[in-house]
Amino acid sequence: MKNKKVKTRLWRMEDVPSVVDCQRSSYQDLDQDTLYDIRLYEMQFTAFPEGQVLAELDSKVVGYATSLIVQLDDDNHRYTYEEITGAATFSSHTPSGDTLYGADIGVHPDFRGKGIAGLLYEMRRRIMRRLNLRRMVAYGRIPGYSQYAGKMTAEEYVTKVEAGELADSALNAHLKAGYRVKRVILDHITDSSSLNYCTLLEMPNPDFKPERRRIAASPLKRPIRKIRVCAAQYLMRPIDSWEEIETAVKFFVDTADTYYCHFVVFPELFTAQLFSTFPNGLDLKAAVMKLTEYTERYLALFSDQARQNRLFIIGGSHPVLRDGKIFNVAHLFSPSGNIYTQDKLHLTPGERNNWGIEPGLEMKVFDTSFGRIAIQVCYDIEFPELSRLQTLAGAEVIFVPFSTDERKAYHRVRFTAQARAVENYVYVVIAGCVGNLPNKNYLLNYGQAAVFTPSDFGFPPEATAGEAALNIETVVVVDLDINTLMQQREVGSVRPLFDRRPDLYDLRKQLPIKIVRVE
Secondary structure, eight states: OTTEEEHHHHGGGGGGHHHHHHHHTTTSSSOGGGGHHHHHHHHHHHOOOGGOOEEEEETTEEEEEEEOOOOOOOOTTTOOOHHHTTTTTOOOOTTTEEEEEEEEEEEEEEGTTHHHHHHHHHHHHHHHHHHHHHHEEEEEOOEEEEEEEEOOOOOHHHHHHHHHSOOOHHHHHHHHOEEEEEEEEESSOOGGGTTTTTEEEEEEEEOHHHHHHHHHHHOOTOOOEEEEEEEEEEEEOOOOSSSHHHHHHHHHHHHOOOTTTSSSEOOOTTTGGGGGOOOOOHHHHHHHHHHHHGGGHHHHHHHHHHHHTOOEEEEEEEEEEEEEEEEEEEEETTTSSOOOEEOOOOHHIIIIIOOEEEEOOOOEEEEEEEEEEEEGGGGGOOHHHHHHHHHHHHHEEEEEEEOOOHHHHHHHHHHHHHHHHHHHTTTEEEEEEEOOOTTTSSSOOOOOOOEEESSTTTSSGEEEEEOTTTTEEEEEEEEEHHHHHHHHHHHSSOTTTSSTTTTOOOOOOOOOOEEEEOO
16 A cells, blocks of 8 residues: 555445545546536435445545446447446346446546555455456446547557557556456447547456356346355364364365355364364363464454455354453354354353353354354354344344253254244254264264255245265265245245234344444
8 A cells, every 4th residue: 555544444324425525626638517416425325335345534524436336248238337337326246247347437636646556456356256256347447548649549549558658547447457348338438538438447356256147147027046055063082283273274265166166164163173282281271262272263264265266264163262251252254254253142150160251242243245144152052132123123044053961952053043043934954063072172063064044935845955964074064045035034934023913012122233344
């Protein structure tokens, strides 16, 4: 970053007037009547808030970029700007498309030369990679061409700019950002400085995984929103070093990636496998405290794996030391490498008394690019109030990392997880540990990873989409159809979310559910 004071972020609705001012300053050579007003930018933001980014310096908007997702057949069709952008309203935004269309970008003239355009382009690249889109496309101005018109064609001018023989402020910025010119087009936009010529620009996504995109999206005429999830059934066994945990984690992540999954979930407290590397005779509370020393390595491992494989990873849970207290914390790692957390809220007597764990306080729902998810750690799923509140806050899938030592404990988690799926019309994915650690503090593990659904037409028999073989190291991989879920909530044989009786009873949260946007 050339200027560390320049910050980039997504828009908020209250930013729109400042973005309008920035556009008008950025494009003083254009007819000001053709530029956008507040209403159009509000419509663009509403259509696709994740695609609108800005740069600010000392709280002043000094640059902005807008984008939407589309499906283009550019080899056989010449689109107009109005067609692609829905007359600049972004009503044409198509989540099932494969192309991020860069509609507009501008940098205030007083702040050019500070690398701001590069920061905005990088934000767009992050959006493209995070959503696993095939490419970015833009139509770029060539305002310098008016000085050479008649002396050379627009195609010849562009070729010379690409070769470095001529300079064009707009085209050079696009080339520097990583775009390549596919062709030169006339009358795509009205721009007297460019004599109505523009370039069709493309930037392929080197990390694009077409199989994963095909699972998640479909043509506009028959929209389907699916996600593929992988639940890890992790074998606890004696190890000699942290590196053995890294090897096991990479195995499960590679497996999820091989099967084109969007999410992979690990079990609760699987890092307790490190107990086998601790000195003999260490009491349980001391062992848990020592386990917190591995937090940084745990975070680095999963963050790198999520970023390298373009996966959302629920890294099970791990004990974290905060302000002198230990919390059992589930971690969500995004494909961008960002980290989000959900503390375990309900603690068993053993966690309180033997482990020295403290209960968390915040209830969260995570708004990802594939839908809204919640994370409940083991015992949390046995409390129906939490799942109902998260469902009412928009949760569509609940991931449950668990750790149970014997069959009865496992069945408590399994049966209540299935009940939460049935009574809330959500998907519930559970992932646990198996195996044992002889002569250590984490002796027995009994578990079976599974994916539960509502019990209605449109879902599998017995309300179970998949389950792993019992008590061996393996995974279960399942496709979840979010559209079917939403449809059945409305028209199912029963409608538990609609048919509640608030005249007889009420469910009130003491603290708000925190909606966390995942980037």
